[in-house]
Amino acid sequence: MPRRVLPLALLAAQLAAATTLGGRDPGARAAHLEAELAAARSHRLYLVLDPWTRRLDLKADGLLLRRFQLERALWGRPWLLRGEPAWPAASFALVTEIPEPDRPRIAVGAPSKGVALTAAERRRDELLAQAPTHFRLRFEPGFDLSVRGEAGVDVLPGRFYRARHRLLEGWENVGAWLLRRPLPPRVVVTLPPAEAQRLFLALQPEMRLLVRAPP
Amino acid sequence: MSTAPLRRLPYAPYAGAQSVREPRLRRFLLGAAAALALLLLPAWLGHVGYRDLTEVRPVQAPGEPPPAELRRLERAIAREAPRGPYVAVDVVGNRLYLRRGKEVLREAVCSTGTGGLLEDPASGRRWIFDTPRGARHVLDRRRDPVWKKPDWAFVEEGLPIPSDPRARLDPYSLGDYALDLGDGYLIHGTLYQRLLGRSVTHGCVRLGDQDLEAVFRATRVGTRVYLY
Numbered sequence: 217m218p219r220r221v222l223p224l225a226l227l228a229a230q231l232a233a234a235t236t237l238g239g240r241d242p243g244a245r246a247a248h249l250e251a252e253l254a255a256a257r258s259h260r261l262y263l264v265l266d267p268w269t270r271r272l273d274l275k276a277d278g279l280l281l282r283r284f285q286l287e288r289a290l291w292g293r294p295w296l297l298r299g300e301p302a303w304p305a306a307s308f309a310l311v312t313e314i315p316e317p318d319r320p321r322i323a324v325g326a327p328s329k330g331v332a333l334t335a336a337e338r339r340r341d342e343l344l345a346q347a348p349t350h351f352r353l354r355f356e357p358g359f360d361l362s363v364r365g366e367a368g369v370d371v372l373p374g375r376f377y378r379a380r381h382r383l384l385e386g387w388e389n390v391g392a393w394l395l396r397r398p399l400p401p402r403v404v405v406t407l408p409p410a411e412a413q414r415l416f417l418a419l420q421p422e423m424r425l426l427v428r429a430p431p
Numbered sequence: 432m433s434t435a436p437l438r439r440l441p442y443a444p445y446a447g448a449q450s451v452r453e454p455r456l457r458r459f460l461l462g463a464a465a466a467l468a469l470l471l472l473p474a475w476l477g478h479v480g481y482r483d484l485t486e487v488r489p490v491q492a493p494g495e496p497p498p499a500e501l502r503r504l505e506r507a508i509a510r511e512a513p514r515g516p517y518v519a520v521d522v523v524g525n526r527l528y529l530r531r532g533k534e535v536l537r538e539a540v541c542s543t544g545t546g547g548l549l550e551d552p553a554s555g556r557r558w559i560f561d562t563p564r565g566a567r568h569v570l571d572r573r574r575d576p577v578w579k580k581p582d583w584a585f586v587e588e589g590l591p592i593p594s595d596p597r598a599r600l601d602p603y604s605l606g607d608y609a610l611d612l613g614d615g616y617l618i619h620g621t622l623y624q625r626l627l628g629r630s631v632t633h634g635c636v637r638l639g640d641q642d643l644e645a646v647f648r649a650t651r652v653g654t655r656v657y658l659y
Contacts (some may be wrong), residue, residue: 217627231486243502244501246501246504249501249504249505250504252504252508253504253507253508253511256482256508256512258512259566260565260566261564261566261657261659274659275658276565276566277511277512277513277566277655277657278508278511278512278658279512279513279517279519279657280533281657281659282517282659285498294545317546319546319548319559320547320548321547321548321549321550322547322549322560322587324551324552324586324587324589325547325549325588325589338475343546344523356574369473379471382635383471386472408548414523417522417523418564418659422563
């Protein structure tokens with residue numbers, strides 16, 4: 217009997233931990249605002265994730281430049297988590313290197329102007345198509361943001377489609393656990409594929425991500 | 432040589448094969464199911480305990496006024512925003528917005544960088560034609576701007592780079608106005624208005640004549656420009 221109870225108790229503890237997270241500290245809102253003030257004073261682009269209203273905002277100087285409406289936002293800690301979770305830290309810096317796209321080369325020469333411009337336009341389309349719809353961003357202090365650009369989140373084909381990414385991330389977690397690497401807590405956001413690509417293109421090295429405290 | 436008649440052995444190939452194959456098949460199916468479960472287990476474990484954040488109860492009751500400290504911080508953030516008009520350029524969507532606060536004063540179709548790579552076969556120098564993302568300021572405003580063509584403009588056309596600086600001057604390509612954003616990037620006009628809305632430039636932001644004039648008149652040196 218205890219053998220059966222133990223996994224259930226662990227699962228219950230995990231669920232309880234998830235429910236108690238989310239910034240119960242009354243100062244979390246002030247910490248978030250302090251972090252946003254610092255980001256606004258940096259005069260650089262930054263992201264504000266508001267999981268409670270399912271919004272990811274691209275901002276600068278406190279101004280909203282673009283809003284990514286999320287279809288779903290999940291917060292969790294990997295099952296194999298080791299170490300202290302960073303939540304509710306308010307401000308994170310992007311450490312994932314943004315890969316340089318495979319840029320098409322511009323032919324040297326003097327083709328007719330119309331042909332050259334059409335080719336240029338095609339090159340831009342190629343660059344846009346290269347932007348991934350699914351990516352995982354790592355921030356410091358330890359925090360992961362999994363972005364999933366998926367259409368039809370709640371329909372069955374969408375669930376099957378999503379499974380392969382869950383599978384990859386799950387095995388990444390196992391690999392990290394086996395290699396004794398820390399597993400940071402994570403927010404998983406789902407949004408339309410084109411929006412996910414737009415978000416990827418908006419990323420900049422060492423960009424700051426602010427996570428809003430509960431309203 | 433024996434003359435004894437051959438003894439016929441009982442022959443039941445199907446029954447015998449079945450008796451061997453059935454456990455093998457069962458073992459194979461069980462093994463495949465176990466392997467699949469093992470493969471899928473991390474995917475399930477990877478999400479155990481994950482919750483939709485909208486389910487988490489808010490700390491502060493709805494409608495409760497924020498404390499004074501929070502109001503002070505919100506005001507401080509608002510003070511960082513530009514007071515007058517500013518320009519926001521959606522580089523991927525090729526749209527330029529002239530705004531004041533949250534109000535959109537003008538929305539214009541523009542053209543931005545191709546993202547292409549040009550390499551000079553002679554010198555090996557490379558140029559990337561991206562419109563840079565980030566926050567910038569208008570550093571200079573010019574009427575009837577004259578473009579001093581950089582080296583890449585000649586390399587791209589397969590022409591020799593001139594030694595005479597006057598050979599670089601082009602008084603037509605930039606249109607009637609130009610806003611200097613630094614590092615050689617400008618907001619300017621274009622001869623190719625039919626290509627507005629497409630990513631065809633070498634990194635500058637091109638506007639149509641009327642939109643360019645409106646943006647020029649609304650901005651000053653120091654006006655903030657956000658490219659995203």
